[in-house]
Amino acid sequence: MSKTNDRGGARIKQQIIPIVIVAVLFGLSFLTRTGSALRPSYYVVLFVSILNYIVLAVSWNIFSGPSGYISLSTAAFFGLGIYVSALLGEKLPVPLLMIVAGVISFAIAAIIGVITLRLRGVYFTIFTFGLVLLLQYFILWYEVKFNNLRGRTVMAVPYNTVFICLLILAGIVLIAAYYVKRSRFGMALTGIGECEDAAAHIGVNTTMVKVIAFAATSFAIGASGAAKATTMIYIDPPIAFNVMMSFMPVLMVIFGGAGSFLGPIIGAIVFTLLQEQLTTKWPKWYMIIFGVVMIISIVFLPKGLVGSFGEMVGKRKKLLLIAATAVFMVVGFIFTKLLAAAGTNIGGLVFPLLFGIIGFVIFANVLKRGKEAA
Amino acid sequence: MSRKKLLSVLLAAALGLSLLAGCGQSAAPAAAASSAKEEAAPAAAASSAKEEAAPAAEKSEAPAAEKSEAPAAEPAADVDPNKESIKVGAVRSQTGVFAMFDQTAFGPCYRMWVDKVNADGGIYVEEYGKKLPIDLIVYDDTSDMNQMTQLYQKLILEDQVDFLLPPVSTAFLSAAVPIAAQYGYLMIGAEGGSDTLKEALAKYPDFFSVLNYSVTQVPAIVDLMLEQGMKSAYIVYIQDTHGIEYSSAAEPAFKEAGIEIKEMKSVPADLADVTPIINDAMASGADAFILFTYPQITYPAIEVSKALGYNPKMFITGPGGSFESMKAACGGDEGIEGIIFEGAWNDKGSPEAAQFAKDLQEFNKDDPAFGMDWWGHIVYYASLEVLQQAIEGAGTLDNKVISQYIKDNHFNVSMGEIWFENQEIAHECFLGDLGQWQNGYPEVIDADENRTADPIVPKPDWP
Numbered sequence: 001m002s003k004t005n006d007r008g009g010a011r012i013k014q015q016i017i018p019i020v021i022v023a024v025l026f027g028l029s030f031l032t033r034t035g036s037a038l039r040p041s042y043y044v045v046l047f048v049s050i051l052n053y054i055v056l057a058v059s060w061n062i063f064s065g066p067s068g069y070i071s072l073s074t075a076a077f078f079g080l081g082i083y084v085s086a087l088l089g090e091k092l093p094v095p096l097l098m099i100v101a102g103v104i105s106f107a108i109a110a111i112i113g114v115i116t117l118r119l120r121g122v123y124f125t126i127f128t129f130g131l132v133l134l135l136q137y138f139i140l141w142y143e144v145k146f147n148n149l150r151g152r153t154v155m156a157v158p159y160n161t162v163f164i165c166l167l168i169l170a171g172i173v174l175i176a177a178y179y180v181k182r183s184r185f186g187m188a189l190t191g192i193g194e195c196e197d198a199a200a201h202i203g204v205n206t207t208m209v210k211v212i213a214f215a216a217t218s219f220a221i222g223a224s225g226a227a228k229a230t231t232m233i234y235i236d237p238p239i240a241f242n243v244m245m246s247f248m249p250v251l252m253v254i255f256g257g258a259g260s261f262l263g264p265i266i267g268a269i270v271f272t273l274l275q276e277q278l279t280t281k282w283p284k285w286y287m288i289i290f291g292v293v294m295i296i297s298i299v300f301l302p303k304g305l306v307g308s309f310g311e312m313v314g315k316r317k318k319l320l321l322i323a324a325t326a327v328f329m330v331v332g333f334i335f336t337k338l339l340a341a342a343g344t345n346i347g348g349l350v351f352p353l354l355f356g357i358i359g360f361v362i363f364a365n366v367l368k369r370g371k372e373a374a
Numbered sequence: 375m376s377r378k379k380l381l382s383v384l385l386a387a388a389l390g391l392s393l394l395a396g397c398g399q400s401a402a403p404a405a406a407a408s409s410a411k412e413e414a415a416p417a418a419a420a421s422s423a424k425e426e427a428a429p430a431a432e433k434s435e436a437p438a439a440e441k442s443e444a445p446a447a448e449p450a451a452d453v454d455p456n457k458e459s460i461k462v463g464a465v466r467s468q469t470g471v472f473a474m475f476d477q478t479a480f481g482p483c484y485r486m487w488v489d490k491v492n493a494d495g496g497i498y499v500e501e502y503g504k505k506l507p508i509d510l511i512v513y514d515d516t517s518d519m520n521q522m523t524q525l526y527q528k529l530i531l532e533d534q535v536d537f538l539l540p541p542v543s544t545a546f547l548s549a550a551v552p553i554a555a556q557y558g559y560l561m562i563g564a565e566g567g568s569d570t571l572k573e574a575l576a577k578y579p580d581f582f583s584v585l586n587y588s589v590t591q592v593p594a595i596v597d598l599m600l601e602q603g604m605k606s607a608y609i610v611y612i613q614d615t616h617g618i619e620y621s622s623a624a625e626p627a628f629k630e631a632g633i634e635i636k637e638m639k640s641v642p643a644d645l646a647d648v649t650p651i652i653n654d655a656m657a658s659g660a661d662a663f664i665l666f667t668y669p670q671i672t673y674p675a676i677e678v679s680k681a682l683g684y685n686p687k688m689f690i691t692g693p694g695g696s697f698e699s700m701k702a703a704c705g706g707d708e709g710i711e712g713i714i715f716e717g718a719w720n721d722k723g724s725p726e727a728a729q730f731a732k733d734l735q736e737f738n739k740d741d742p743a744f745g746m747d748w749w750g751h752i753v754y755y756a757s758l759e760v761l762q763q764a765i766e767g768a769g770t771l772d773n774k775v776i777s778q779y780i781k782d783n784h785f786n787v788s789m790g791e792i793w794f795e796n797q798e799i800a801h802e803c804f805l806g807d808l809g810q811w812q813n814g815y816p817e818v819i820d821a822d823e824n825r826t827a828d829p830i831v832p833k834p835d836w837p
Contacts, residue, residue, distance in 0.1 A: 153573070
């Protein structure tokens with residue numbers, strides 16, 4: 001009887017996260033009401049970037065997180081999505097553009113996956129990076145040779161529309177990520193990551209699992225590219241196949257916590273805000289601070305924010321870590337205000353974010369050492 | 375679900391809420407400013423009607439300087455009397471692959487303009503009855519299109535700027551213009567000069583392009599070649615908007631003029647070694663060697679040509695050939711002697727041009743990266759002078775009214791008297807289309823009245 005209740009409770013708890021995701025995304029959709037169709041709120045603009053990175057980071061994490069196959073092909077499928085919008089933007093509405101881009105990305109990823117997912121380790125990583133350059137130069141050559149043009153204009157779409165489309169896509173990707181992690185398919189991917197030969201021995205069709213995961217996540221990446229392209233307005237191959245789009249999701253996942261559900265989400269949110277704030281408030285320091293944050297994260301939080309949080313034993317330590325991070329963020333906020341009062345108006349979230357990260361790093365390590373000493 | 379997971383969710387929620395709270399600081403003032411701006415619209419429309427009623431000649435005679443001396447008047451009833459500055463926003467590539475352009479092209483010009491305007495107390499705006507200094511907000515797009523489009527949205531929606539300055543490059547300009555147009559802002563271009571902008575000019579009536587480009591520069595090359603008896607050319611072009619456009623314009627123009635194109639070679643932007651191309655050009659025996667490329671290819675091509683002893687009768691270069699900084703990269707005055715470049719202007723063009731050249735060099739004397747650009751600098755600065763005079767002349771900050779004022783009037787700027795035709799600076803206003811380095815000086819060598827010195831053809835031997 002109690003076992004039945006436990007199973008029922010577990011099932012209910014399993015539904016909480018998807019419900020929370022839907023509720024949060026539904027709540028976010030009200031941001032469109034803070035502005036008009038012609039003049040959206042800047043929150044909407046900012047969240048288009050955040051949602052875009054959430055889709056990319058979570059998609060990357062679904063496949064590369066558990067399987068250990070580090071893919072740098074994100075920019076390739078993102079760029080394909082952008083070109084779908086550039087070519088079909090005047091004929092199709094955004095949701096259809098996203099579906100077409102997703103299907104094309106899925107098909108190309110499946111073909112590439114069948115050919116290359118037998119490669120392991122660094123060979124696969126280099127191949128996926130090469131794919132970005134291959135597509136970039138092939139399209140550039142094709143456009144110059146046959147169309148005598150380099151760039152294309154993409155049909156602009158109101159930000160509110162793009163925001164809602166990405167909100168729905170992010171919802172689908174997040175719910176998929178949550179269930180995949182708990183499914184047999186997810187376990188097969190984890191098995192491949194831990195020991196591919198052993199997974200094959202116990203009956204997992206490793207090639208098929210890898211190809212399906214790679215292609216399915218590429219669908220989401222391509223769809224996201226199609227939606228984002230409508231805010232970029234003018235594109236050419238180097239812009240569409242920007243290699244940074246391959247690296248940023250990986251950095252976000254490492255920062256947030258690879259393999260976890262929340263890690264890529266937190267990484268995408270913090271990195272997008274940090275990028276936006278640093279480029280506008282501290283442009284000359286942007287890459288230096290970004291680099292320092294990444295080095296600190298890798299050295300002191302090798303499992304990322306969520307992984308390090310999970311290492312805390314006991315509810316008290318976890319609450320302490322949350323409280324310490326919050327206090328540091330508040331101190332950062334007060335520091336910003338004091339600077340403003342002294343005439344140095346940096347404003348925004350630079351200090352709250354950086355102080356929050358520092359606070360988390362310090363307390364996560366102090367509390368972990370306490371655990372080890374005990 | 376475990377407590378661990380629940381706590382993770384709480385952490386994320388707390389983080390999200392605190393971030394939202396932080397972001398929310400400027401929401402209310404932004405909305406207020408927006409409403410104030412919208413309320414000002416009828417006044418602007420009335421002002422526009424008034425301007426249209428006045429004769430065009432009279433309007434162009436209304437110099438900004440005279441207005442700025444006028445006694446402080448009462449502000450119009452429907453504008454914010456507490457307004458203390460004109461907010462001007464720009465998204466520029468201060469880092470990344472395009473950073474060089476903000477450092478050496480439009481960058482020095484807008485920085486000097488803001489400095490000069492503010493030193494003079496600001497720009498007189500009649501509807502406010504006072505001079506308003508410029509509050510310049512510049513964001514770095516890190517040479518990334520995504521960042522650039524997002525940051526223009528930030529300038530418009532969050533910072534509520536009054537005017538926008540253009541981004542770096544034709545591609546970025548192509549994306550920025552529709553954003554500006556969507557929110558009713560005018561945009562006067564800078565580094566972007568291209569035939570591909572024609573579409574934007576037709577579509578967006580408040581967009582103005584200022585730089586001269588292939589439409590006038592390719593015919594200038596043809597005229598010069600015919601004048602100097604050149605019969606053949608070897609053309610190298612970069613696979614980007616500039617290279618494709620110039621090569622596409624050159625092919626029919628050269629054929630029509632009877633100039634043989636020995637080879638038309640396209641190269642990628644990151645070409646690692648130019649040696650095979652120089653060898654091929656040398657073997658072709660073409661009279662003119664033409665590089666529609668950027669400095670990263672042009673400068674090595676000059677150096678490799680020297681090393682291989684390739685010295686065609688005409689050596690013509692694209693963007694970057696007009697940069698004073700080319701001297702440092704290519705062996706000083708002697709190292710670039712006789713090289714022809716797209717451009718052009720010099721301080722012989724007019725007393726105003728001479729004064730501008732002097733002022734710009736003085737303003738940037740402490741910047742080691744600065745060097746004069748004898749193609750763009752004077753045009754970029756003129757565009758800012760036009761904006762300033764249009765604000766003063768129209769007496770408002772309303773972008774639509776100012777845009778119309780720019781279309782209707784002539785302006786006295788560093789280039790001399792200029793005006794716009796189809797939203798582009800009229801060709802006769804430019805001080806030149808082609809330049810040539812002669813004893814380290816950028817002479818204008820167009821085959822017309824702009825010429826400041828006879829061209830040196832054939833090009834002297836390399837040192």
